[in-house]
Each structure stands twice: as structure tokens, then as C-alpha cells.
Amino acid sequence: MQQDNLSIPFQLPLTGIGGAGMFVSPGQWRHGDRVIDDYVVMFVRTGVLHMQEDGREFDVRPNETLLLAPGRKHGGVSHDAQSLSYFWMHFHLDNSDCSEGLSLLNIPQHATIPRPERLEALFRLLIGDQLRKTTSELSRKLLACCILSEVAQDAAVHVENDDSKVVANQACAFIHTRFTEPISASDVAAAVSCNPKYLARVFREVYHETMTQYIQNLRIEHAQHLLLQTNMTVNEIALACGFMHVTYFIKIFRESTAMTPNAYRRNYGLLLVTTY
Known part of the structure; x- marks a missing residue:
């Protein structure tokens, strides 16, 4: 019997994922200074991550995220404790102006995640798919978009204050x-x-x-x-x-x-x- 497959045309803003993983500090560790071409999102689970981007300092605590932009110098401010652990993801965006008529994600640079277990589960799904290499690039991009959407929820929940x-x-x-x-x-x-x-x-x-x-x-x-x-x-x-x-x-x-x-x-x- 012939199957009626469904083809859905859509375009993702992500042009690529540069990798994802979980970092666990070996103790007395400081993030190196660098300028890269990717966006980076970091999601701290334990400890405190001391970072700076173009001179602006951030103390990222458990259940908080930090978004770093391409082309800006970022790095550690001080040595972090051995208890530090965080998830990370590198990604690329299509910067062409194609936002007219579309919903936009407003992702705060430094956010508190209201449901951290949900975001951790998404990171684990993405990392697992990346390691197994059994899913398509499209599937990984969709998971990455879900991660960014979850980070954006911090801004969405606190927009109105009536x-x-x-x-x-x-x-x-x-x-x-x-x-x-x-x-x-x-x-x-x-x-x-x-x-x-x-x-x-x-x-x-x-x-x-x-x-x-x-x-x-x-x-x-x-x-x-x-x-x-x-x-x-x-x-x-x-x-x-x-x-x-x-x-x-x-x-x-x-x-x-x-x-x-x-x-x-x-x-x-x-x-x-x-x-x-």
C-alpha cells in the first residue's frame, strides 16, 4: 500500500551546531580568553562560573544561563572551584533579515531558568544524539532551537508585572x-x-x-x-x-x-x- 508522506517546508534560523557537551571543573580552573565565530550558551548546574565578555563581568550561578556572542572577546575572570559543572552549546545563526511576519525569540544574555530539569533534559538529548550520530542534522538543530526557546522563557514569564x-x-x-x-x-x-x-x-x-x-x-x-x-x-x-x-x-x-x-x-x- 502506498503511504501518503507529509512534507513540511520550513526554515530554521540555525545554520549549524558547533558542538555540545558538559564541562566538569578539575579544580582551580579558569576559562581561557578567546574570540570565536560561534554563539555559545552555557547552563550552570553546580558551582559559580565567573566570566566576562568585552569587559562586562558575569557570575553565573546554578540554574542560570549565559549567552556569549560571536566576535567578542570572552574568558574567565577568576579560577573556579572544583564543584563547577555546566552544559554548553555552540551554534551559528542565519543573520539575514528574514524576521518579517515571524515570531521572535528574545533570549536574555544572563537568565535564571524557572524549570532547570527541563533544560537539562534537552541538553542531554542533544548530546546523546550527537554522540550516537544516529539522527539527522535537522533533528539536532530542532533540539538546539528547543534549548534556546527554553532559555527565552525566562524573559517571557517576567515581561508583564500587573x-x-x-x-x-x-x-x-x-x-x-x-x-x-x-x-x-x-x-x-x-x-x-x-x-x-x-x-x-x-x-x-x-x-x-x-x-x-x-x-x-x-x-x-x-x-x-x-x-x-x-x-x-x-x-x-x-x-x-x-x-x-x-x-x-x-x-x-x-x-x-x-x-x-x-x-x-x-x-x-x-x-x-x-x-x-
Whole structure:
């Protein structure tokens, strides 16, 4: 039987990916000074990265990103501790003016990532595909675009600051400190002293999902992080992420990722780590 394939014409702004990986400091390390032709995005997971670009200094802390531009001199400001680790990606952009009528990503140079486990998962997917060499260049460019989109969320979430957005951001901050506990949407509303129905509406307007969905997604993203960064069992991870029953955790995890927790650990544990 003849298959009806779907061909989708579209153009990505990325013209190439110069590589991606994870750096782990060997201790008393300082980033060298250089001028390169790529954009570089760095995503710190542990420690503090001390960098400068054309004399402007940045202290990039855990769950923060730094975007470095081509043609500018960048390098380390001081030696970093052995606890420093960060993901990195080099990429090239098509600088031709083709933005008319298109949505633009506004990527802050120095950003705080509201959902770091999600960004780490994207980096791991890109690095794994790069090492296996089993996916197309287009697939890797799409993942790179997803990474940049995730970094841009920091700017998008904080663009508006009217009262409703402030309440939604307060609820989000509370959720991030308590999502591993058995909390509900009504608990969040009580914590920020807000009418539950009003909070549910403004939260969905700002974050484009319900509080229950947001909490569940945070738990799954945290579980993904624990699966790749620790030797904890699936039972231990389920409890650490706020799931009272491991069978329900596996069900939700599979619905979210299309694989079991153990399969996720096998498939995405591959990582390019550098210490220089």
C-alpha cells in the first residue's frame, strides 16, 4: 500500500551546531580568553562560573544561563572551584533579515531558568544524539532551537508585572519549593492568600497549563534529573518526587516521556563530559 508522506517546508534560523557537551571543573580552573565565530550558551548546574565578555563581568550561578556572542572577546575572570559543572552549546545563526511576519525569540544574555530539569533534559538529548550520530542534522538543530526557546522563557514569564501576573509568579515560586510534597492547587492558593478560582485562571493565562499539570510536570522533570544524576532506585525516586505510589509514578512518567523510568535511564545516560 502506498503511504501518503507529509512534507513540511520550513526554515530554521540555525545554520549549524558547533558542538555540545558538559564541562566538569578539575579544580582551580579558569576559562581561557578567546574570540570565536560561534554563539555559545552555557547552563550552570553546580558551582559559580565567573566570566566576562568585552569587559562586562558575569557570575553565573546554578540554574542560570549565559549567552556569549560571536566576535567578542570572552574568558574567565577568576579560577573556579572544583564543584563547577555546566552544559554548553555552540551554534551559528542565519543573520539575514528574514524576521518579517515571524515570531521572535528574545533570549536574555544572563537568565535564571524557572524549570532547570527541563533544560537539562534537552541538553542531554542533544548530546546523546550527537554522540550516537544516529539522527539527522535537522533533528539536532530542532533540539538546539528547543534549548534556546527554553532559555527565552525566562524573559517571557517576567515581561508583564500587573497584579495577576505577580500572583501567578508567587504561586509558581511556592510550587517550586514544595512540589516534592503532597500539595494540591488549593494548597497553593491558600499559601498565596488568593481565591482558588481566580488563581487557577491567572496561572493558566501566564503558564499555559493548570497548576496540577505544572506540579506534575515539575515532578517528572525532577525524576528525569534523579534518574540520570543518581543511583537511586525507581521506588526511591518516586517518593523523592512527591509520588506516594510507584505504580502511579511509572504510569505518569511513561505518559510524559513515552518510556519507563529504567528505559529513560538507559537511553539518556550517555553524556560527553570534558574537564578542560
